[in-house]
Amino acid sequence: MSSRAGIATITKRKNRSQRFPPILQGGFRPFFLGGAVWALVVVVLWVSVLTSGAKLATMFDPLVWHRHEMLFGYLGAVIAGFLLTAIPNWTGRPPITGWRLAMLVGLWLVARLAVLFSLLVGAGVAAVFDVGFVLVLAAVCAREIIAAKNRNFPIVLIVLLLAVANGLDHADAFGLVQLSGSGWRAGFTLIVMLIAVIGGRIIPTFTRNWLVKHRPTAASPAPPDRFDSVCLAITAISLAGWVAAFDPLAVGASLVAAGGFQAVRLSRWCGNKTLREPLVLCLHIAYAWLPIGLLLMGTSMLHPGVPLTSALHALSAGAMASMTLAVMIRATLGHTGRALRADGSTVAIFVLVTVGAAVRVAAPVLPFDYNRTVGLAGFLWGGAFLLFAVAYGPKLLGNSLKPQT
Template sequence: MTKAAAKRDRIAEAPIWLQGSFRLLFTGGALWALVVVAFWVGALGGAWSVPTAMEPLVWHQHEMLFGYLGAVIAGFLSAAIPNWTGRPVMTGWPVAAFVGLWAAARLAVLFSAYVPPLVGSVLDVGFLLALFGYAARQIFAARNRNKPILIVLLLFAAACELDHAAAMGLTTDPAIGMRAGFALVLMLIAIIGGRIIPAFTRNWLNKHGGTDGLPIMANRFDHAVLAVTAIALAGWVFAPAAHPVPWLLLVAGASHAVRQTRWAGLSAIGDPLVFVLHLAYAWLPAGLLLLGAAILWPVVPVSSAMHALGAGAMAGMTLAVMTRATRGHTGRPLEADGGTVAIYVLVNLGALLRVAAPLLPLDYMLSIRLAGGLWGGAFLLFIFVYGRMALQRPARDQA
């Protein structure tokens, strides 16, 4: 028996939930997002306190950014890297150890009022460095071209550590780690979204006989948009009070809005798996425009801008990618059923209500609870539909 055949046999023999860490990380990440939002809404309304050494708002931001998104990024890479490199999927006890490290970090940070905060910091950053080590080994062994993702992973780990240091009072700017992590994720959405959205849209239109008005693929205009966005976000991270920063954010937001008009989004409304990518991406220009406006004119709340980018762009894009990736990597058809469409509707309605909450003629906490319920409902439905899909073999494999 060849070594490759032996590896295939070991993969086939492992429990389904240990065949690729994306299965547990997507499901666990969605569950954690639901827990974090529930804890935060309850703490905000005074119903309970959160047993963390961090300020409740800081904990909420940290866990959504480095906890939830850290799991999704790791799950996505664990599924994508074998496709990029042709190397075997991570299987068996390494998956259990990797996911266990992520879960231990979440619990240590949550209970850091009782567990030394340094423990949570070491586990949290250790998970991201373990992800970096796995990705680097696979990418360099295959001499794959996706080496820039390694730089992003290192910077994301550094931002996570900076956020922990800020929470422990070791930095002069308490929000610099959060802003840095936020900016890195937004740049990933801008870069990866700019690759996959027009490509998937073009493929779908070609498949259905569309020949006119096809999406424009990346060119110099896209590169310019990314450059402006990087400069604007770097200014926001390191000098948020500087006079040019809000204007750069406005220019970046407007540029992304123009960029998206070139992708023929409305033409793909017949395929929810494709159209939701356009919908999620639309939160990026909206959020950048709101953030620039919030800095210039206090009528627009900063919280609305941050939730347009977080609850809208980040959550919408990750759910879009997780649903598509789970279907693709578990052998299901790339078709959106009713549950999938409901996930997309709920997350976008929840984000919209949360963004508008400070401006609505309703009780603020009522609006927050409604927004959290809708948004959390999307993740609960994802766990029910896609968690089972990821952790069970397809019916044809069970026969």
């Protein structure tokens, strides 16, 4: 096909997509909104279980369900929304829209309900839908990348690895294999590494762009170099050792080193010069949870008095939640034709998620009732996602202010 014919085909498909409701005109729209709502549902149900003894209709242990759904449910939706929005930019192909997008979102939603109500539908059905969604997402991404002969195919391999980790978590939870949590730890590690890799691309870039426009005389973030590669390698090796349950002392020391390297890496991105721009500053704050979490994780393996749960929540409720909210907000504003500016609700979202994560991380050592402290953390943290749904839901459901590119 000639380039002119290819452009005509793409234009035709884009025009056709405009016939669908706005929510089905881009993957970021239903998946970001659906993911935020699901995160709120999960934290509300988990806090209810923890504080009032409420029962869930899932075959998962409540704690395992909470962990699984935040990792593979909420983050699965955000990853889907991100990839379905980024891949058209990488490949020049039109985005997945309309009925194809609706079917993919529907599969994600059915998977969430099947896992939640697995006592009724069965563990096998829940696993098929849950793992099946990730596999279908990988197939959709692979089709678009291969058709464009794009070099970003490794992202498909990461999605496939997430599907494997998801399946192993199901098998472990239902006693089919004895993995001692290796499945969820593998998925957790993949997400942490995605944050480290993608954060290392977008945070210095967005910071540099803002500084060039608003503070042209200020020093710019250091460009990626060998130090970044070493930092990522140490982080990956350390987390792999944690997944495989290698010698705790060696893995703990390695994780502490990885946390130190990540802290130095973050300091090279000039976050202290972006105090006047919340949309950029929030990315630096979100990434700061990564070295904090790695340092806490390593320290917990070296000194049992430091709770591992604090490290895990620094990386999940802190780094993963904050970074995904930051990305969802920027993508929503940019892809719906709005100015990249943080209003009051946006600032409140980041304050709530940051304070909520901090309270949850500190909960085991605070001199207050643990369950009530966790409930407070859940209230604050969940409030961030509720506010995102309220403030950004209309933008995701409505028409763009200008045509999307």
